[in-house]
Amino acid sequence: MMGVMKSKEDDSKSSAVDAVDRLSTLLDRFHVRASLFHTGPLCGRTTFEAQPDRAFLHVLRRGRLQIEHPAGTGAPRCVVVEEPTLLLYPRAVPHAFVNPPREGSDFTCATLQFAGGDRNPIAAALPPLVQVPLDAIPGLRPALDLLFAETDQVRCGSRLLADRLFEVVLIQLLRWVIDHPQEVGVSSGLVMGLSDPRLARALVALHAAPQVDWTLARMAAEAGMSRSGFAEAFRNVTGTTPLAYLTDWRLTVASTLLQTGHPQKLVAAELGFSAASSLSRAFKQRFGVAPRAWLAAQQQPTL
Template sequence: MDRLSALLERFHVRASLFHTGPLCGRTTYEAQPDRAFLHVLRRGQLRIEHGVRKGVPRRMVVDEPTLLLYPRALHHSFINPPREGSDFTCATLQFAGGDRNPIVAALPPLLQVPLDAVPGLRPALDLLFAETDQVRCGSRLLADRLFEVVLIQLLRWVIDHPQAVGVSSGLVMGLSDPRLARALVALHGAPQDDWTLSKMAAVAGMSRSAFAEAFKTVTGTTPSAYLTDWRLTLASTLLRTGQPQKLVAAELGFSSGSSLSRAFRQRFGAAPREWLAAQV
């Protein structure tokens, strides 16, 4: 069962390499809306300082090759030895939908994962480092794509080990449960279908009551609320591309454009047209 592809096909992510090599002294990364970071500490010891943010330590030390993913805007500073420094390869990430991206919303503010913890990661990193360590035709573009491969491998590992990165509820926990994952993958792939509780439970291979209870316990929301939120998140992305409201409503299973508008106002506090005007 492929638990990631439907999410990533609906909500693309683009990586952009911006640094490779040693960093010496203090390097600060400012928090900017809808900009994420993926740092690969290849060698050396690193001290990190964060601004005040729930779920993130003010200071921490990393002393082994590690992936550091900041999925949302978060001010952070790296402090390295002043001369020899530590080796990094770093990229910014742009998740479609920004903080509304369901993957971004489901992750903690910082993921710290040793490179050796993720099976199969080393070959992709070897290719990435080979492209970033020397300039060849297409190296920058290929490095960007390889960073995206590394991110997908990391997300795959996180879904299989959610508690290792501090995830205890939400979408990631739902995808880590084999029964709930079957229902979630089906919802993600066909949001326009008539998803009754009975139909969702049948896909999961559970009774209605057991499914509803397990879904709420694991994800923190009800199946119907999750489905509505998923449809509205998709709607916000489609509307931003210029698709007409009526067509978006039909594509996502709303009975009419006005039905989408009512649900959209409840979720975002504004009708689609007003919301779109505020995004400019």
């Protein structure tokens, strides 16, 4: 009887979270583009170099895999995978696949470009490597079946369709990670906040309308909590204060808008700053330089 009661409580919690779309606003602001680059076996040692703003999503379809990472990346030095698995590198992390020399292992792989690069809040909130068995994610198999059908033979539009299907697989993976953050090594930050039913309501509202005058009382009301209870829970779960998170979100969005050519005055108005000068001050405090100087640095080629 105790088990049944716990199950109902878990279902109720899950329904409360699912009632809020925790990903769409994030992905609207910070979209992700996938590009298929390999399908089939890999034998011996294959190295994937780190490049700025390039992430990877690998699908190990069958076989055994050993993964090696250099020291200092934050990822384990050596990982052994022995079942079909999704392997997401949300940031630029060098890695090497070591496969059996004869039969190899079967992969479908794509590079990912997260809008905003290292400033992308989704990519920044994840560990260097997210490793999840395919069978752990409900509903993933139909999308993978379509992906494999497109990658296993060349047909009109196959590459374009495969790219979009990779993005579907990524969204399904992110959805699962938000529901199971600790299983992939996430213990604080945005993902943990979105996994909490009450905090998620406030975060989604804040993400959707950063220009609103989000006082602590207003955020707490969105979450259905008292101000003190909300402030304490928010800090414990995300590792930062609500107002600091709000400022950080606004500046992260601002950096993306400025880089795509939006005038500073319009960006300030869209994100709730009283004037362009207020945005400039906050921007300099966060990034160390004023927006104009920051943009100039972003436009310089990487050596």
